[in-house]
Amino acid sequence: MAKGEAILALADGRIFRGRAFGATGEAVGEVVFNTAMSGYQEVLTDPSYDGQMVCMTYPEIGNVGVNREDVESPRLYLEGFIVKEYWPQPSNWRSEMSLDEYLEQANVVGIQGIDTRALVRHIRTHGAQEGIISSIDSDPESLVRKAKASPGLVGRDLVKEVTCVEPYEWNVGEWELGRGYREVQFELRDAPFVVAIDYGIKQNILRRLVSTGFRVTVVPAWYTAEQILAMNPDGVFLSNGPADPAAVSYAHETVRAILGKKPVFGICLGHQILGLALGGRTFKLAFGHHGANHPVMDLRTTRVEITSQNHGFAVDADSVRGKAELSHLNLNDRTVEGLHGVGMPFFSVQYHPEASPGPHDSSYLFQRFRRMVEAFPRYGAESLERVLAEEKAAM
Missing domain, CATH: 3.40.50.880 (Class I glutamine amidotransferase (GATase) domain)
Incomplete structure (x- = not known):
């Protein structure tokens, strides 16, 4: 796989190709979408997202960077982060680092540059489902198999x-x-x-x-x-x-x-x-x-x-x-x-x-x-x- 390329594969076989940001690697979780226009740092640090990968519906994410105060827990709990356009040059007086650096330090994989509107419509039509983000495996069929093998959230105690x-x-x-x-x-x-x-x-x-x-x-x-x-x-x-x-x-x-x-x-x-x-x-x-x-x-x-x-x-x-x-x-x-x-x-x-x-x-x-x-x-x-x-x- 070419450097910078990433794939989001859903368990039902739908494939989205984009560019990697954050950590290099692979993550599996239930894919959901969040309709907030701001507050991505609070979303990232909300423990309720454990076991899930979050797609932000607002198109540009990262433009206010990250700071040490706007957190909801000591670390990131979500499995992966999905955005339409990641903005690498934050402009905010409270910003201390970029979103890309923040995800990389927390070992959270991200994908940008996909059609998030199409993804959200697919989830609304077919329901939230397991998915996988990978910047190390370029085989869509392999990724779909991994997504299908993910246990999902029903019956799982993630509170512990x-x-x-x-x-x-x-x-x-x-x-x-x-x-x-x-x-x-x-x-x-x-x-x-x-x-x-x-x-x-x-x-x-x-x-x-x-x-x-x-x-x-x-x-x-x-x-x-x-x-x-x-x-x-x-x-x-x-x-x-x-x-x-x-x-x-x-x-x-x-x-x-x-x-x-x-x-x-x-x-x-x-x-x-x-x-x-x-x-x-x-x-x-x-x-x-x-x-x-x-x-x-x-x-x-x-x-x-x-x-x-x-x-x-x-x-x-x-x-x-x-x-x-x-x-x-x-x-x-x-x-x-x-x-x-x-x-x-x-x-x-x-x-x-x-x-x-x-x-x-x-x-x-x-x-x-x-x-x-x-x-x-x-x-x-x-x-x-x-x-x-x-x-x-x-x-």
């Missing part, structure tokens, strides 16, 4: 690959111009205490929790309910994460044992795990929701929020009927985007109110969690309903 190995405290708030990220440990000495279960947590979730006024300790996904309740938190947060929620049965058991004992807030995979803990079911979406422009309706207020999303599975609405109230609905495909507890203090959303990247329409949910935690000692099981009633009265 991205969760932390031991508990840690988080005391960093949101980014401020001229100051960067600010530690606020002293200010939070007497704040409500939240345990965040790490299924692949994005750092901006932790920053938002701290900025909302919580003391936060992050624990591994395999922590039991007994271990978490022994820490006596005021609330429990369930994080985002990768792959199939049905495969992490240990997480279902933990959440089931916590529900009703502590206020609970879940996002993305945490939302799906909560649904499964209630006895519900999840299913795989045809090509998932990945981007920063997805419309979601709050069914109580009919308010529409533009949301950031990254998931390939969804909660089956009928499976949780009578166990939780459907609170939010995706206006593109009518899938479940949120749940409220019925006589139990929990709520969850499928999308990402912390954004990063994306709009901030839903950031109020962190304040809702704070108010529910504060109401719980007095109102117990009715604390969420109390908070929702107060929000409605204030509208």
